Amino acid sequence: MGDLEDVRNTGLALALGSHEKPENHLQPDHQEKKKGKKEKFSLKYDNLFPSLTLGPSEVETTTTYLLPDTKMEVGKVCGESVDLQKQASSVSGVSSFSNSSSIKQERESGEEEVEVERVSSRVNDEDEEASPRKKLRLTKQQSGVLEDSFKEHATLNPKQKKDLAEQLNLRPRQVEVWFQNRRARTKLKQTEVDCELLKKRCETLTEENKRLQKDLQELKSLRSIAAPFYMKLPAATLTLCPSCERVSSAGDAGSSTNPFSIGAPKPHFYNPFTHPSAAC
DNA sequence: GCGGACATGATTTTTACGTCA
DNA sequence: TCTGACGTAAAAATCATGTCC
Structure with a gap:
């Protein structure tokens, strides 16, 4: 689960396909194409x-x-x-x-x-x-208008294209090319940004992984040091069966004759070697 | 003045999709 | 219903030119 979650947590969504098809996705503009040069x-x-x-x-x-x-x-x-x-x-x-x-x-x-x-x-x-x-070279004014238009919609329908072209005194083809390039370069930029974010996220995760590995090591060494004490724990303490890894407690048996019972007069020492499956 | 890096307009190729016979 | 040919738009890749340092 982690992987997917992690990816989500990065807040990243690679831009591939993120440009929705515009609602104005259109019919082919044959006419327009023919008219273009005319x-x-x-x-x-x-x-x-x-x-x-x-x-x-x-x-x-x-x-x-x-x-x-x-x-x-x-x-x-x-x-x-x-x-x-x-x-x-x-x-x-x-x-x-x-x-x-x-x-x-x-x-x-x-x-x-x-x-x-x-x-x-x-x-x-x-x-x-x-x-x-x-x-x-487009003028600042032309670029500005195109930019504004791009902010509104990343793709143009034939009418929008024609209107823009007229407004800017450009050919529809030029407007179209500008939008194509703009989309491509916007996507490229976004990809770069995403890439950077992913790199950082990867670094963070690597660091965290190292830290957790270190913690684990420390816990392991602590456990080996504390093993003798651990063995002398009273019966009331939860114990983990080494063979089946089931946790058992003193109350499990519910009988006073149970050696693990809470009220046991004598402490019970769990010896994993002699009673490998005592808890089971 | 030259050359490299960069921005950007233009062109070509590829891909995906819809239509029609 | 399936299929192949065809047309189109958009994306992707690339080229070419202008500008800046």
Whole structure:
């Protein structure tokens, strides 16, 4: 019984499976999936400015959605595009929005950059087929909203996903990925915490085990020392039969002729060697 | 400026489950 | 009723990139 109890006493419940299936576990969202890539580049972003950063010459093509007066030939701005060819192959133009200068700027001055980030995420939306992997950086605001939402429910139904995506100007897929990663990393953290707790519990139990072993040893040695006295105990004392381990007392027989009776005139000495089963 | 550690967004693979013929 | 194919969501594993020290 101890084992189970001990585990319970640790107060631990390994997180595996602890994320209940959300009540909103859903029907497959075929429609949504199909729609996903078709999300429009609405004019919402018309008044957004790009944060000017270096980029490959192809960027030109990706800047065309910006307001005409903000449109710049980034490739030319960057000038010497020799070394940028490499970058261009792996980064489809606009992911350069999330380069270090842009991030830093955002952290320093907050909101302005938010919009820029949004542009980049939508841009990714458009050319997502073209580039294999690019990384946007969510703004604090976006992360905050996602966090809040995650606190409410660790999984999203299609509607929630869509709403959140719209609210944050992200693709539903991005919201979905964020939640996936969040769940995975939350679980990982929880597992680490549980692991630590189990380690501590194990240490405690080991210590206690040692202590009990020591106590046992002491009791054993005490018993061997006290054995002669123990043998001289009066008959009224409870005795343990060494062979059947039954405890017997003086009153057991209930007869005055019983050598173990309380009122026995003479003390009865129990000799385990000569009467191995005297109590039985 | 470089390199390693870390955080985190994105992708791929695996698994579990429901539906349908 | 059973079964295999199929589709989907979520988890797990992994990769890639950006940031910080």
